[in-house]
Amino acid sequence: MVQLFPAHSAPRNTKVAIVGAGAVGATIAYACQIHGVAHTIALYDTNATKVRAQALDLAHGSMFTPTTEVVGSADVGVCADADVVVITAGAKQKPGQDRMALAGDNVALCRDLVPRLLAVAPEAILVPVTNPVDVVTRAVLTFSGLPARRVVGSGTVLDSSRLRMLISEHSGVGTPSVRAYIAGEHGDSAVPLWSGAFLGSVPISDWKTDGAPGFPDEIRTAIKHAVTNAAYEVIAGKGATSYAIGLAVAYVLDTILGDQRLILPVTSLVEDFHGITNVCLSLPRLLDRSGAGAVVPLPLAPDELDQLRASAEKIRALCHEFGL
Known part of the structure; x- marks a missing residue:
């Protein structure tokens, strides 16, 4: 056949x-x-x-x-x-x-x-x-x-997919037209990078729904909570996450093996990013056949940078606990 x-x-x-x-x-x-x-x-x-x-x-x-x-x-x-x-x-x-x-x-x-x-x-x-x-x-x-x-951790590739799905649901715009990243820890201190988020070519901050801001602070807070708690909900219901992480990692592998040079928020060593150094966390990077490339320039609001620094310190403290 x-x-x-x-x-x-x-x-x-x-x-x-x-x-x-x-x-x-x-x-x-x-x-x-x-x-x-x-x-x-x-x-x-x-x-x-x-x-x-x-x-x-x-x-x-x-x-x-x-x-x-x-x-x-x-x-x-x-x-x-x-x-x-x-x-x-x-x-x-x-x-x-x-x-x-x-x-x-x-x-x-x-x-x-x-x-x-x-x-x-x-x-x-x-x-x-x-x-x-x-x-x-x-x-x-x-x-x-x-x-x-x-050494390329799966990082916040899945978290960013969850974020894009939720932005899509709230705005009514298809997920492929959403560009947004989660950075920092793959966990509770993850940071949505709202200042660099777009629907098509429109910044999230400029998006309107019936003439009103489409993503006010309370909506952003609810979306972040949904992203960081998504795994807990799935694990509580079926015992483990599997499908979405399977697809996310396959996408990372396809990017590497196909030398696609895509920008993905993978975990790799951060050596100097706005004072964040010598810690592994997720930031959008160029990914190709040689692995994780340079961090791409990011527009960051002051509160986002503060949250990223706090996330980095949380990861660093646990690494030090295990002699890493």
């Missing part, structure tokens, strides 16, 4: 390895498969039965997707020569639990895991997704010794 959909134009011989075959890791693999992000998707998990089952389940659908080889193993060697390694393994967030509460266990996991991954995939870009992703990104950077651009 012929393939039902045309093949994606992903570069040949590209490989994505995903560490962790749970809900998030498997959904990232699924999103990568249906979008043709890479020619090989490798799942690695210490649970041999589960990782084999996940790989088989994905491979059984290969007739309906762009040409992709899916493999899974409890041997880290399955990640060999990957172009990108995604890290989803670790303690999972429980209902009502702050992401930062996961830091100790997940930093310890990275200390053991990261050197083993680089032993088999020394040229890979590492993409931490495990929470708290800003702290884990710093741990991966520390334990890998890689240049900062090769």
Whole structure:
């Protein structure tokens, strides 16, 4: 039978390895498969039965997707020569639990895991997704010794998608016409960058609804609350977030492997941004085949900069607690 959909134009011989075959890791693999992000998707998990089952389940659908080889193993060697390694393994967030509460266990996991991954995939870009992703990104950077651009946390890519969805719903403008970012922590201290938000070519601050400001302070506050509490609501209802983060990470991977040079709010080392330095947090950066590039110039209101500095200090304090 012929393939039902045309093949994606992903570069040949590209490989994505995903560490962790749970809900998030498997959904990232699924999103990568249906979008043709890479020619090989490798799942690695210490649970041999589960990782084999996940790989088989994905491979059984290969007739309906762009040409992709899916493999899974409890041997880290399955990640060999990957172009990108995604890290989803670790303690999972429980209902009502702050992401930062996961830091100790997940930093310890990275200390053991990261050197083993680089032993088999020394040229890979590492993409931490495990929470708290800003702290884990710093741990991966520390334990890998890689240049900062090769450690790219998933950061606030998903948060920014949530923000755009809510702006779209409130304004009645389709999500593709919304440009807005969340920056800072992927967590409770996340910062919506309202001063750089647009609907089409219209700044959010100038948007009118029936002649009145479309996004007054109370609406902005409600939207921020909805963004920062979105994961808690999903986890309370179904136990874990999976679909949206799967799509978000697949989009990041496609941007990297396709050398698309898109601007995305990923977590990487910030070395000097308005006095914020030596901390991993999310800011809009140019993302390409070499990893995370420079932070793009941002219009920031004074209160936004104050919030970003506070977010950075929260992340830095926890990193220091674990010797990072």
